[in-house]
Amino acid sequence: MLSGKSVIRELSEYATARGKEIGYENVFDFSLGNPSVPVPAAFNEKLCELLTTRPSMEIHGYSPSLGITSVREKIAASLNRRFGMDYTGDDIFMASGAAGALAHAFRLVTKPGDEILTFAPYFPEYGPYTAGCGLKLRVVPANTADWQINFEAFEDMLTENVQAILVNTPSNPSGAFYSEETLRRMSELLLKKEQEFGHDIWLISDEPYREIVFDGKAAPYVSKFYPRTISCYSFSKSLSLPGERIGYLAVNPACGVSKMLVVMSGQISRGTGHNCPPSVIQLAAADCCDLTADLSVYETNMNILYDGLTALGFDIVRPGGTFYMFPKALEEDAVAFCKKATKYDLILVPSDSFGVPGYFRIAYCVDTEKVVRSLEAFKRFVRAEYP
Amino acid sequence: MLSGKSVIRELSEYATARGKEIGYENVFDFSLGNPSVPVPAAFNEKLCELLTTRPSMEIHGYSPSLGITSVREKIAASLNRRFGMDYTGDDIFMASGAAGALAHAFRLVTKPGDEILTFAPYFPEYGPYTAGCGLKLRVVPANTADWQINFEAFEDMLTENVQAILVNTPSNPSGAFYSEETLRRMSELLLKKEQEFGHDIWLISDEPYREIVFDGKAAPYVSKFYPRTISCYSFSKSLSLPGERIGYLAVNPACGVSKMLVVMSGQISRGTGHNCPPSVIQLAAADCCDLTADLSVYETNMNILYDGLTALGFDIVRPGGTFYMFPKALEEDAVAFCKKATKYDLILVPSDSFGVPGYFRIAYCVDTEKVVRSLEAFKRFVRAEYP
Numbered sequence: 179m180l181s182g183k184s185v186i187r188e189l190s191e192y193a194t195a196r197g198k199e200i201g202y203e204n205v206f207d208f209s210l211g212n213p214s215v216p217v218p219a220a221f222n223e224k225l226c227e228l229l230t231t232r233p234s235m236e237i238h239g240y241s242p243s244l245g246i247t248s249v250r251e252k253i254a255a256s257l258n259r260r261f262g263m264d265y266t267g268d269d270i271f272m273a274s275g276a277a278g279a280l281a282h283a284f285r286l287v288t289k290p291g292d293e294i295l296t297f298a299p300y301f302p303e304y305g306p307y308t309a310g311c312g313l314k315l316r317v318v319p320a321n322t323a324d325w326q327i328n329f330e331a332f333e334d335m336l337t338e339n340v341q342a343i344l345v346n347t348p349s350n351p352s353g354a355f356y357s358e359e360t361l362r363r364m365s366e367l368l369l370k371k372e373q374e375f376g377h378d379i380w381l382i383s384d385e386p387y388r389e390i391v392f393d394g395k396a397a398p399y400v401s402k403f404y405p406r407t408i409s410c411y412s413f414s415k416s417l418s419l420p421g422e423r424i425g426y427l428a429v430n431p432a433c434g435v436s437k438m439l440v441v442m443s444g445q446i447s448r449g450t451g452h453n454c455p456p457s458v459i460q461l462a463a464a465d466c467c468d469l470t471a472d473l474s475v476y477e478t479n480m481n482i483l484y485d486g487l488t489a490l491g492f493d494i495v496r497p498g499g500t501f502y503m504f505p506k507a508l509e510e511d512a513v514a515f516c517k518k519a520t521k522y523d524l525i526l527v528p529s530d531s532f533g534v535p536g537y538f539r540i541a542y543c544v545d546t547e548k549v550v551r552s553l554e555a556f557k558r559f560v561r562a563e564y565p
Numbered sequence: 566m567l568s569g570k571s572v573i574r575e576l577s578e579y580a581t582a583r584g585k586e587i588g589y590e591n592v593f594d595f596s597l598g599n600p601s602v603p604v605p606a607a608f609n610e611k612l613c614e615l616l617t618t619r620p621s622m623e624i625h626g627y628s629p630s631l632g633i634t635s636v637r638e639k640i641a642a643s644l645n646r647r648f649g650m651d652y653t654g655d656d657i658f659m660a661s662g663a664a665g666a667l668a669h670a671f672r673l674v675t676k677p678g679d680e681i682l683t684f685a686p687y688f689p690e691y692g693p694y695t696a697g698c699g700l701k702l703r704v705v706p707a708n709t710a711d712w713q714i715n716f717e718a719f720e721d722m723l724t725e726n727v728q729a730i731l732v733n734t735p736s737n738p739s740g741a742f743y744s745e746e747t748l749r750r751m752s753e754l755l756l757k758k759e760q761e762f763g764h765d766i767w768l769i770s771d772e773p774y775r776e777i778v779f780d781g782k783a784a785p786y787v788s789k790f791y792p793r794t795i796s797c798y799s800f801s802k803s804l805s806l807p808g809e810r811i812g813y814l815a816v817n818p819a820c821g822v823s824k825m826l827v828v829m830s831g832q833i834s835r836g837t838g839h840n841c842p843p844s845v846i847q848l849a850a851a852d853c854c855d856l857t858a859d860l861s862v863y864e865t866n867m868n869i870l871y872d873g874l875t876a877l878g879f880d881i882v883r884p885g886g887t888f889y890m891f892p893k894a895l896e897e898d899a900v901a902f903c904k905k906a907t908k909y910d911l912i913l914v915p916s917d918s919f920g921v922p923g924y925f926r927i928a929y930c931v932d933t934e935k936v937v938r939s940l941e942a943f944k945r946f947v948r949a950e951y952p
Contacts, residue, residue: 187630216621226613238806243574274661276837281838303835311837419625421844448690449697450837451668453661457808459843489645 182303185531186210193525200523203482206552207525207544211350211501213418214543215471221417225462237461241454243444245272245426253426261399263428269436271427271443275420276386277307279410280344281425281450282443284311286408287380288341294382296344297327298349299504299535301384304344309354316340317533325354325495326502329363336371341369342380348387348397351532351539352504353480353497355397365404381407386425387415389470391499392477405432406469408439415464415501418471422464423560424455476501479542479549486553490560501543504529508564512538522559524552571689572918573597580912587910592938594912594931597739598888600805601930602858608804612849623847628841630831632659632813636851640813643854648786650815656823658814658830661842662807663773664694666797666814667731668837669830671698671797671895674767675728681769683721683731684714684918686738686891688771691731703727704920712891713884714740716750723758729767730755735774735784738919738926739891740867740884742784752791768794773812776803776857778886779864792819795826802851802888805858809848811842863888866929866936873940877947888930891916895951897926909946911939 186209194205230238244250246555250267257263273279290312296304298320308315318335321328343364348355356364368379385401388411391397408553412425427443429436447453454460482498483503493506507515512528516538520525529537542549573596580594615624631637637654644650648843660666669794677699681933683691685707695702703721708715730751735742755766773817775798778784788794814830816823834840841847870890871883880893894902899915903925906913916924930934 212622212627214622217625222616226616229609229613234805235599235601237809240599240605240807256767277840278838306832307837307838312840349865418621420627421625421841423843445693448693450839451661451665451694452838453664453810454808456810456843456846459846 186302186527189525189527193531196520196523196525201550205525206548206555207554208540208542209525209527211285211541212543213415213420213471213501214545215418215473215475217418218466218471220469221462221466224465225447225458225493228458228461237458239270239457241460243447243454244440245270245454246457246460246464246488247462250348250426252464253428253467257428261402262365263399263401265428266431268440269429269431271440272427272460273410273427273443274423274452274456275414275425276384276410276412278423278452278455279412279425280382280384281452282446283382283410283427283503284342285446285450286439286442287378287382287521288313293337293339294342294344295315295332295340296346299325299331299349299529299537300533301346301350302531302533308344308410309559320534323495325349325352326356326360327364328365328376330362333367336367337505338375338377341377342382344382345386345400346384348385348391348499349398349502350387350500351527351529352495353500353502353503355391355498356400358398358403359550361398361400361403368404369482371530374419378406383407383409385409386412386415387500390473390476390501392480392497393442395498397499401428401430405430405434407433413467416470416473417466420457422456422463424459436456475546476543478546481545482546482553483540483542487556490556499553501541503540503542504532504537505540507536507538508560510536512536518563519559522555524555571572572794573689573914576912576914579907583907585911590935591937592912593942594911595914595927595929595939596914598928599930600802600807600858600888601932602805602860604805604863605853605856605858607856608806608849608853611852612845615848624845626844628659628844628847630834630841631827631842631849632657632841633847636847637813639851640815640854642728644815647855649817650787650788652815653818655827656816656818658816658827659842659847660797660812660814660830661810661839662801662812663771663797664690664797665810665842666812667694667769667771667837668839669770669833670701670795670797670814671695671729672833672837673826673829674765675700679728680724680726681726681729681731681818682719683733684719686712686736686916686924687920688733688737689918707921709921710882711728712736712739713743713747714751716754719751720754723754725762725764726822727765727766729769731769731771732787733771734787735772735886736889737774737887738830738889738916739882740834740889741882742778742885743787744865745785745790748785748790751950755791755793756894758857765793770794770796772796773799773802774887777860777863777888779867779884782885784886788815792817792821794820799856803857803860804850804853809843809846809850811846825951862933863930865933869933869936869940870927874943877943888928890927890929891919891924892927894923894925895947897923899923905950906946909942909945911946
C-alpha cells in the first residue's frame with residue numbers, strides 16, 4: 179500500500195517548479211487530469227441558496243450512511259431518464275468521488291486474494307486501489323489498433339480465479355470509449371464464463387468521463403449490457419469540481435441483489451473511515467445532476483492537438499472523449515522520449531505506468547491558447563530530436 | 566466488518582417512527598449524538614464568499630493529497646496558540662471527520678493482527694473501525710467511580726502485543742474528560758512499557774468533543790503529555806456540521822517521525838478510497854478553526870438533567886463536557902430498563918454496547934424545552950416501574 183509517489187504527481191511537481199523559473203504560462207504542462215473549465219454557475223448558486231435559506235441542521239447535519247434519500251432518488255431518476263435504466267434510490271450509494279465508489283465496489287464483490295482484471299492502458303491508481311483490498315490486479319494487454327478490447331488475451335486471462343472485471347470507459351489515458359459491440363461481446367463472454375465456472379463475475383465500471391464525449395456522440399452505458407454491473411461515477415469532471423469529492427455507485431437492479439449491496443456499502447464505510455460525502459455538497463450536486471460544465475473546450479483542444487500532431491507525423495487513435503490523448507512515442511523508450519520533451523518545456527507522461535510501453539499521455543485540460551502555442555514547441559522538439 | 570446495524574441507529578429509527586404516530590415533539594429522543602445548535606454564521610458566510618469571489622479552480626480544484634497547504638498551516642497555528650504545541654503544517658493531515666482521521670491513524674501505526682486497547686465505556690463504532698484494519702480491540706474495564714482510568718486493569722492488559730492505545734476524551738458516552746493526573750500517569754506507564762517491550766506504543770486520541778467542556782474549564786490536551794500521540798479531530802461538534810465530514814489528524818512532532826507519518830497518510834488514502842475532504846469545506850473550516858458554535862445549551866441541558874435525575878434518585882457522575890450523560894440504570898439489566906423507558910417515550914441507549922453493563926446513555930443535544938418536559942416523563946417512568 180505504501181508504494182512510491184505517482185509518476186504523474188512527480189511530473190506535475192516538476193512542471194510547477196519549472197513554472198517558477200520561466201513563468202507557468204511558458205510550461206506546456208500536460209501532466210495532470212485537472213479539469214480546466216469552471217463549475218456551472220447553477221452549482222455555486224444552489225450551494226449559496228442552501229446556506230442562506232435552510233436550517234443549519236437540515237444542510238449540515240449527518241447524512242444517512244447510504245446518502246441523503248432525496249439525493250439518491252434524484253440521481254436514480256436522472257440515470258433512468260438518460261440511459262433507460264430501472265434504478266430506484268435504493269440502488270444508489272453516495273460516495274466520495276469515483277475513488278470512494280471503487281473502494282466500496284471492490285470490497286462488495288471481492289475478498290482479499292481474489293483476482294481482478296483490467297485492460298491496458300489503465301489508470302495507474304488502480305494498482306494501489308486494488309492492493310488496498312488485497313486483490314491481485316492482472317492487466318489484459320492493450321488492443322493498440324483502436325484501444326477497444328483485446329478479446330483473445332482477455333479470454334485467456336479470464337480464469338476461474340477472476341471475481342471481477344474493471345473497465346474505464348471513456349478511458350483515461352486512451353481517450354477511447356467502448357463501443358456497443360465491444361460491450362456486447364464482453365457481456366456474452368462473461369455470461370458464458372459464469373456458467374462455466376459456476377460463480378458470478380462482477381463488472382465494475384469506472385466512468386467519471388461519461389459526459390465528455392466528442393462529435394455529438396454518447397458513450398454506451400455499460401450497465402445496460404450486463405446485469406452484474408456496479409457503475410462508479412464522480413461529478414469531478416462533468417461538473418468540474420474534482421476537489422469536492424462527490425460521486426456515487428449505482429448497482430444494476432437486474433442483478434437481483436442491488437439493494438443488499440447498497441446496504442452492505444454502508445457497513446463497509448465503517449471499516450474504511452468513510453462516512454458519506456458532505457451533506458451540503460450532496461444536496462447541491464443532486465440538484466445539478468443533469469447539468470455539465472461547458473465541456474466544449476476539451477473537444478476544441480483535442481481537434482487542434484490531433485490535427486497538429488498528426489501533421490507532425492505522430493500516430494494517434496483519435497480520442498472519442500475525455501481530455502486525454504495517447505499518441506505513439508517517436509522512439510521505443512517512452513520514458514526517454516518524455517525526458518527529451520521536457521527540454522522543450524513539454525510535460526508529457528510516459529505510457530509505462532499505464533501498462534503499455536512506447537506511448538505517452540497528453541492531458542489537454544488546459545487553455546486552448548496554450549494548446550495552440552504548444553504546437554510550436556512540439557515542432558521544435560520533433561525536428562531537433564527526431565530529424 | 567459486515568456486522569449488524571448499530572443499536573443507536575435502531576433506537577433512533579424507532580424514535581422517528583414513534584414521532585410519526587404521536588408527533589416527534591412528544592418523543593424524548595435522547596438516542597443520537599447529533600449536534601442541535603446551528604453552525605456559526607461565519608462559516609456559511611465564508612463559504613458563500615469563497616463561492617462568489619474566488620475562481621472555480623481555486624476553490625473546487627483537487628486538494629493536494631495531504632490537504633490544502635494554507636489550511637494545514639492555519640490549523641497548526643491554532644493548535645500551537647491554544648495548547649502550546651509546536652506543530653507545523655507538515656504535521657497535519659486533513660481527514661473526513663474524526664472517523665477518517667482514525668482510519669488513517671490505525672493504519673499508520675498498527676498492522677493486521679496487532680492489539681489495540683481502549684477503555685470502557687467506549688464508542689461502539691470503535692469495533693467496526695478497528696476490525697476494518699484487522700486489529701484486535703481489547704477493552705479495559707471501566708473505572709465506574711469517576712470514568713477516569715482503571716489503571717490496575719490497564720497495566721494488566723498492556724502486554725507486549727499491544728501496539729496502540731485509543732482514548733476518547735472528553736468521552737462519548739461518559740461525558741468525563743481525563744484529568745492531567747490521569748494523562749500523566751498514563752504517559753509514565755506507556756514510557757515504562759516501551760522500555761520494557763523494546764517497541765513504540767502509540768497513543769491515538771479521538772477528541773471531537775474537545776471544545777465542549779463545562780464549568781469554564783478546558784480539557785487537558787492529550788498530545789501535550791506523550792510524544793507518540795496522534796490527535797484525531799473533527800469540526801462536527803465544535804462547528805456543528807457533522808454532515809460535512811471535516812477533520813484532521815495532528816501528529817506530535819516530538820515523536821520525531823511526524824512528517825513521515827503525515828506523508829504516509831496520503832499513501833494510505835490510495836488504498837481506502839479517501840482523497841481529502843472537499844476543498845471548499847477545508848477552506849471555510851480553516852478560516853473558522855478558532856470559532857465554535859454557541860455550545861452553551863449543552864451545559865444548560867446537562868445541569869437541568871443532572872439536577873432533575875439526581876433528585877429522582879439516579880446515580881450519575883456529573884459530566885465534565887460533551888453532550889452525553891451516563892447514569893446508572895435502576896435495574897441490573899440496562900436493556901430491560903431502556904425498553905421499559907420507551908413506554909414513557911423516553912429513548913435511552915443501554916450501556917451494554919459501550920462495554921459496561923447496567924448504565925444508560927442520554928444524548929442531550931436537544932432543545933432545552935424538551936429536556937425540561939422530559940423530567941416529567943422520567944418521573945412517571947421511575948414511579949411506575951421502580952416504586
